[in-house]
Amino acid sequence: MVLSTAARLNVMKRDQAQIPNMSDRQFESWRAFVEERLGTHFPLDQKSRLQSSLTIRMRELDYSDYDQYLQEVSAPLQGLGEWLVLLDRLVIGETRFYRDSNAMALAFLVMKSRLKRKKDRSLSIWSVGCSSGEETYSLAFLCESLFKEMELEPRYGVTGIDVSWGVLGKGRNGVYEKRRMIGLPKAWSKTYFDQLGEDSFQVKDYVRKHVCFSKQNMRDISQSPLKNQDLIYCQNVLIYFRNELRHKILDELGDRLSLGGVLIIGAGEALNWSHPKLKRVDDKRALAFQRVHD
Known part of the structure; x- marks a missing residue:
């Protein structure tokens, strides 16, 4: 049987009515749980976004109670599998190829400068919070273009990290609509x-x-084995963390740059932050810091 548009809307409204709005107490419980697991902070004005992500999964499981679902997801062993599924609903997946052309232009200049100075003519690049890989491959395309321009054999590696297995799988496949x-x-x-x-x-x-x-969970970035990076690209990721954790992540990223390496981040993501080994890059295209001391 094919439902009319009006009928489908009525079904959607009926399904939505099955799950009540999240109370303030439930919101506090859920955002504390998510922040403990991911480090991601949901301010009060994002209550609807958290609720929407939860209800999508709750409907799939035929749950109608936020407390009951939290109890299941937070169970030490039994809840792990469900947490991994829910995680894909919670992670922000907004990305696209060459998303910030100004930042990418700066990244290209950084790569070129590093390549000219390095004896081994190689590049190590880290794409932090890579989602489904569009940003990571954009950086790889820049590398390909640069090595061709300089008539060098391509010797580079780009590592993309994210907390979601789902988006990482898409990145590994490298298939896009x-x-x-x-x-x-x-x-x-x-x-x-x-x-x-x-x-x-x-x-x-x-x-x-x-x-x-x-x-890689950004909250546990200190556990990453990566170091001596020529370029770390971390745009529009840190805005989802509280300042204290944001600064700790920035400190770790700064420590993992090679001497002369550059960290590119999003505008406003380094408020009240500084690093003794880094200085701000004088370039209006993007917010960036270069490692100037060992």
Whole structure:
């Protein structure tokens, strides 16, 4: 039976009515739980976003009580599997190729400067909070373009990290719908992708072999083995953390730059923060810091 538009809307309204609005007490319990697990902070004005993410999953499980669902998800062993599923609902997945052209232009200049100065003519790049890989591959495309321009054999590695297995899987596959490639320079679309179908494109193997994806909770960034990075790209990720944790993450990232390496972050993400080994880069295109001391 095919439902009319009006009928479908009525069904949606009925389903939504099955789960009541989250109380302030329930919101406090849930945001404390999420912040403990992820470090991500939900201010009061984002209550509706948290509630929306939860109710989508609760409907799938036929739950109607936030407290009952929290009890299940927080169970030491039994709740782990469900937490991993819910995690994919909670993680912000807003990303696209070449999202910030100004920041990417600065990244290219940083890469070029580093490549000219390094004897081994190689680059190590870290894409922090990479989501489904668009940012990570954009950095790889910049590397490919740079090595070709300098007539050098491509020797680079780009590591993308995120907390969600779901988005990391998409990144590893490197397959994207045409609509996801809006904003990407047309020459790159032809050069770095194979068309799989009418609306499906995959990053070419010779690029993907330089890129890897790893699961990493930003709250536990100190456990990452990465160090001596020429470029760390971490835009629009830190805004979801409280200042104290944000500063700790920035400290860790700064310590993992090689001498002369650069950290690029989003505007407003380094308020009241400084690092004794870093200085701010004098460039209006993006907020960046360079390591100037060992």
